[in-house]
Amino acid sequence: MFEPGGKYWASGLPVPYNGLSANGRFLLWLWRxxxxxxxxxxxxxxxxxxxxxxxxxxxxxxxxxxWVWDSLPYTGWEGLSADPVNGLYTRCEPDPATEDVSHFSLTLRFMVEAWQGGV
Structure with missing residues (x-):
């Protein structure tokens, strides 16, 4: 999750797959x-x-x-009792966009390294 309370446009929202993958690579490195x-x-x-x-x-x-399946950015939101993005956006259209190649390269590297590590 992006840090709640920040002024970044995605503050309070879940991290997309490529960000999770970058974190995953770091965790694999720490383990090694x-x-x-x-x-x-x-x-x-x-x-x-x-x-x-x-x-x-x-x-x-x-x-x-x-975006991660069924996350707020993927499904969109409107009229939530608590604005997930710190009052910056009260409404968001669903964004089921397909991952692009440049961002997917982060995901691919993590998945290959995980596989090589026996995960």
Missing amino acids: VTGNIIYLEKATALARKVRAGMTFLSDGTMTMPY
């Missing part, structure tokens, strides 16, 4: 450096969440949305 299993467990949980967002198609390709 320290040997602390907690980091591996957190990286594994992130890898499962990211994998759940991937859709493999019959033509051998895959797709995934930019």
Whole structure:
């Protein structure tokens, strides 16, 4: 989640898949450096969440949305009792946009490193 209470346009919203993947790579690195299993467990949980967002198609390709499935940015919002974005936006159209290649490269690197690490 982006830090609640900030003035960033996404403050209080969940981090998209590419951001989760960047965090996952960092957790894998911490695990490799320290040997602390907690980091591996957190990286594994992130890898499962990211994998759940991937859709493999019959033509051998895959797709995934930019935002996590069923998150507020993905589904949109209006008239919530508590504005999730610190009063900056009272309404947001759903954004089920497909991930682009440049952002997906972060996700791909994490998933490959997780696989190589036995996750």
